[in-house]
Amino acid sequence: MTNETQTTQESIAGQRLLSFFERIERLEEEKAALSEDIKEVYLEAKSSGFEVSIIRKIIALRKLDPEKRQELEHLIDSYRAAIGMA
Numbered sequence: 001m002t003n004e005t006q007t008t009q010e011s012i013a014g015q016r017l018l019s020f021f022e023r024i025e026r027l028e029e030e031k032a033a034l035s036e037d038i039k040e041v042y043l044e045a046k047s048s049g050f051e052v053s054i055i056r057k058i059i060a061l062r063k064l065d066p067e068k069r070q071e072l073e074h075l076i077d078s079y080r081a082a083i084g085m086a
Contacts, residue, residue, distance in 0.1 A: 046052050061069055080086050 042052050042055065045055055061072075064072065077086070
């Protein structure tokens with residue numbers, strides 16, 4: 001391989017690597033903007049009188065598939081009963 005071919009390949013690899021960095025940086029910026037939007041929605045919910053901690057818990061539960069959610073709720077009920085909270 002000649003030096004010119006190697007330099008060209010390194011240049012192409014460098015450009016591709018730079019492209020990855022730029023895409024990641026752009027996505028990180030978008031993620032930060034979305035995170036700020038989510039905070040604003042929580043603040044809006046709070047100012048409307050809703051309990052944000054409960055909203056967060058329900059969001060987490062909604063992310064679970066129904067079977068996992070049912071299993072978790074059963075375990076919580078079992079633990080509550082075991083410590084006399086049922």
